Amino acid sequence: MSGSVLVTGGAGFIGSHIAEAYLAAGWSVTCLDDLSRGKREQVPADATFIEADVRSKEAFEAIADGGFDVINQQAAQIDVRVSVDEPARDASINLVGFANVLGAAAAGKVKRVVFASSGGVVYGDPDVIPTPEPTANLPISPYGVSKLAGEHYLRVLGTLHGFEGVAMRYANVYGPRQDPKSEAGVVSIFVSRILEGKPLTIFGDGEQTRDYVFVRDVARANVLASTAAVSRGDRLDVPAFNIATGSETSVNDLARHVMQALGREVPVEHAPPRAGELQRSCLDISKANRELRWQPDVSFAEGLTALAGWFEGTVR
Numbered sequence: 001m002s003g004s005v006l007v008t009g010g011a012g013f014i015g016s017h018i019a020e021a022y023l024a025a026g027w028s029v030t031c032l033d034d035l036s037r038g039k040r041e042q043v044p045a046d047a048t049f050i051e052a053d054v055r056s057k058e059a060f061e062a063i064a065d066g067g068f069d070v071i072n073q074q075a076a077q078i079d080v081r082v083s084v085d086e087p088a089r090d091a092s093i094n095l096v097g098f099a100n101v102l103g104a105a106a107a108g109k110v111k112r113v114v115f116a117s118s119g120g121v122v123y124g125d126p127d128v129i130p131t132p133e134p135t136a137n138l139p140i141s142p143y144g145v146s147k148l149a150g151e152h153y154l155r156v157l158g159t160l161h162g163f164e165g166v167a168m169r170y171a172n173v174y175g176p177r178q179d180p181k182s183e184a185g186v187v188s189i190f191v192s193r194i195l196e197g198k199p200l201t202i203f204g205d206g207e208q209t210r211d212y213v214f215v216r217d218v219a220r221a222n223v224l225a226s227t228a229a230v231s232r233g234d235r236l237d238v239p240a241f242n243i244a245t246g247s248e249t250s251v252n253d254l255a256r257h258v259m260q261a262l263g264r265e266v267p268v269e270h271a272p273p274r275a276g277e278l279q280r281s282c283l284d285i286s287k288a289n290r291e292l293r294w295q296p297d298v299s300f301a302e303g304l305t306a307l308a309g310w311f312e313g314t315v316r
């Protein structure tokens with residue numbers, strides 16, 4: 001099943017892969033991005049591009065008048081530290097911007113809004129690992145609050161205006177086009193430093209764990225979530241899906257995996273632990289498995305090789 005979709009943040013890392021996945025599935029695709037972090041050349045050639053801020057009147061009109069079946073919201077302020085230092089800026093993009101998009105989606109009578117949430121932040125510091133969707137939500141950063149509040153806006157405005165909302169709670173996404181300067185991109189940072197022959201820095205003892213999922217698997221999940229039958233319910237987690245691998249990898253193991261996949265060794269240096277960092281993060285993906293019929297199918301070694309290929313200019 002396909003239709004017409006507008007991807008906000010479609011010039012960014014994950015959004016540009018999502019745009020490609022929709023095109024491959026036969027959708028007509030428009031990307032909207034203010035290019036604050038995204039790059040025009042990352043927008044697929046077969047997609048229409050609109051340069052606009054999600055908070056703007058232009059974005060509202062493009063969505064309200066565009067006749068889209070689905071709006072896929074990837075645009076965001078993505079840096080946890082920025083959200084701590086400048087909470088109003090984070091809220092302005094992630095909440096006011098998303099509310100503008102949702103108001104426009106209602107005006108444009110779109111059928112469904114798919115929203116990039118984050119399984120790494122909406123649960124806070126969870127007791128259960130791998131963490132399933134119904135786990136209590138107590139974010140520990142303003143960015144986490146803006147993602148969780150985004151899910152609430154989606155649910156409430158969807159119910160009031162009659163569109164469906166699906167929240168995609170990503171784990172740590174990695175792959176080609178991830179900016180190694182962005183704070184979310186530890187895999188990208190490690191790959192780029194190893195290719196440059198520079199040492200890796202690990203904060204703390206390196207036993208903190210994360211769940212790393214390849215970007216093209218995430219993109220495929222977004223396409224499936226655009227048409228799959230989703231339940232409606234009176235709990236926030238009902239239309240939410242963890243998009244992850246369900247496997248825990250420590251930072252020490254990540255460093256080893258990356259060196260192995262690239263066939264190169266560099267020294268590893270340790271620095272003091274970073275304040276507020278979660279010790280463990282890993283998501284239960286049985287619900288996406290069951291309801292979206294999705295599971296990741298790119299192995300860590302394949303994903304790391306693709307990322308290295310992108311740095312070396314052989315993979316787009």
Ligand SMILES: NC(=O)c1ccc[n+]([C@@H]2O[C@H](COP(=O)([O-])OP(=O)(O)OC[C@H]3O[C@@H](n4cnc5c(N)ncnc54)[C@H](O)[C@@H]3O)[C@@H](O)[C@H]2O)c1
Binds near residue numbers: 008052074093184
């Ligand atoms: N990368 C991860 O591991 C991860 C994990 C969980 C959730 N997410 C979420 O996934 C989404 C995509 O993240 P990404 O890693 O691809 O980051 P990214 O920065 O590459 O993509 C975000 C895009 O949004 C655009 N953007 C930012 N502010 C905008 C605005 N005001 N108006 C229009 N466009 C704007 C940027 O230019 C960029 O192209 C975000 O919502 C992020 O919070 C990412």
